[in-house]
Amino acid sequence: MTAEMEARELDALVAELIMGYGWRVAEPRVINGEALGPPTRYLCAPGLFPAVPLWDGQRECEVVPFDCYPHTSTLPLFSTSISAAWSVVEHLATMPGKYDAEGRATNGYFGAWFNDACLFALTAKEAALGICRAALLAVEKEAKA
Secondary structure, three states: OOHHHHHHHHHHHHHHHOOOOEEEEEOOOEEOOEEOOOOEEEEEOOOOOOOOOEOOOOOOOEEOOOOOOOHHHHOOOOOOOHHHHHHHHHHHOOOOOOOOEEEEEEOOEEEEEEOOOOOOOEEEOOHHHHHHHHHHHHHHHHHHO
């Protein structure tokens, strides 16, 4: 797995667990009564494509690769773009729970801290990656509490 693919999977986790994205199901095309492949699912921003049904978590569906459409047009680059990562920080401030953010760069690494009760210090070479990692840990810790 390439570093770019790992970044897109991290983007998908941030989108689903923090930003409120949902898995949508795309039915296969049918020609002469025969489906041309299995149904697929992809992450979709809240309110986007409301006519497409949400995945129920039960149905067998292939996942559209994160480097293909529609992900390429709808899934922000949270872990590599600082502007997209900052939208995660802003969204956390609107979520239930106490999430405060602080960041600092030292020795070429960026640390991100979230959550009033538990501090998460993570380092990464890129600020966007540090923000995403810390945000996911903060939300996971809050969910377990």
